[in-house]
Amino acid sequence: MMKLTILGCYAATPRTLSNPTSQLLEIKNHTFLIDCAEGTQVQLRKQKIKFTKINHVFISHLHGDHFYGLIGLISTFMLFNRVNDLHVYGPKGIKEIILLQLRASGSFTGYSLCFHELETTQSQIIFEDEHVEVHTIPLKHRVYTNGFLFVEKNNERRLNLDAIQNHNIDKVYYNKIKYGGTITLDNGTVIPNRELTFDPPKGLRYAYCSDTMYEESIIPLIQEVDCLYHESTFLESEAHLLERTMHATAKQAATIASKAQVKQLVLGHYSTRYPSIELFKQEAQTVFEEVILADDGKIIEIN
Known part of the structure; x- marks a missing residue:
């Protein structure tokens, strides 16, 4: 089983009752942090998640609502006298940004920061051990962006x-x-x-597709995954905004899920212009039935 905790799932800026994007995935004794927007630390505390469990952080792209919480988390680890290495996977430039902030504030870490900068537009394995593989999913957004495919290895026959x-x-x-x-x-x-x-049963797979336009090239990479998170910033009524913002609608996310024959679809990255996120589910279910709405603090078990 994988356990997915939604720490934040709304677009743009933090609000009093909603947070921008961050998720925590627990898989095979790993605790992976996926994106790290402002407020991530507070959400981790609310969910009673031990900071010491986080050794790997995956940043999809360098827009603030996906990584502005990272320097704060790194600094908190320092205050907690962390000793374990922290691995950060993200677009080229993430290392320069974080080190500049540390230098400008006269700060340092007592632990090793290991940056794994990404720049290829082809899918690649960026993490692997005997239990888990993590692949990039190249996405199409206003800046260089990757989603991530988490694959559970099942070595036991x-x-x-x-x-x-x-x-x-x-x-x-x-x-x-x-x-x-x-x-x-x-x-x-x-x-x-x-x-x-x-033969062992096939391992579980979770695909995280953050900010992106509708992009069918990702379908072979996410084919038949057990759970797909796909951004759904807008409803079809705002489709005229897609070309400029390079986001997707709930219906488009559902279309990708249907064509990839995934088992379940999780929607998120909602624009706050809408009165209820239930509208996203209603629109998506006109195309694909197995839809879950992400919401701050929600826990999703992937079986």
Whole structure:
């Protein structure tokens, strides 16, 4: 299971009852921060999330409503006497911006800031360990922008208990078998792993597509993901604003979800001109049924 916490999901500026974009994704013992707008620290405190769990921050693009909270978070880590490295993934320029702010304020960190600057317009793997991969999703916005695809690796094979019991294999070897090991019986017979296991279930996948125009080139990258977050700044009634702002409507987000055959769609990055975010869901569901409205503080379990 993945656990997605929406810290903020509205466009442009912070307000008393709504926050700009930031999310927290918990996956395979990782806690990933995705975008970091103003107010992110306050939202983390409201959700009782331990700051020390955050070791990786992914910034989609250098518009303020997606990263102006980062320097504050970095400074708070310093006050908390953080020692763990902090990895920041974002567009080229993010390192210069953060280091300039630190120098100008006479500040420094007692921990290592590791910047991974991005500039390619092709999808690439930017993080990988034995449990998780993170790929970029090139988006189309007014500045260089990436979404992120989080892929859960499932290394454990499923035990074929009937076959295991037929060979009288002791339970002490089950973990070895799960991870692909072969078994040698007392009589010297070698039992290949494929005879003792089934293929593992496919790992979960979450796609985060922040500010972007309607862009069908991303469909192969997000095909059949378990959950897609796609910006929906406007309703179709404001479609005349799309070319200038390079944003998308709820209906367009739903069209991408439908064409990519995703399991569920999460809408967000709402313009605050509308009286209710329920209007976004109503519009999207004319195209795609499985729609969830992001809202500040909402927790979404991805199964």
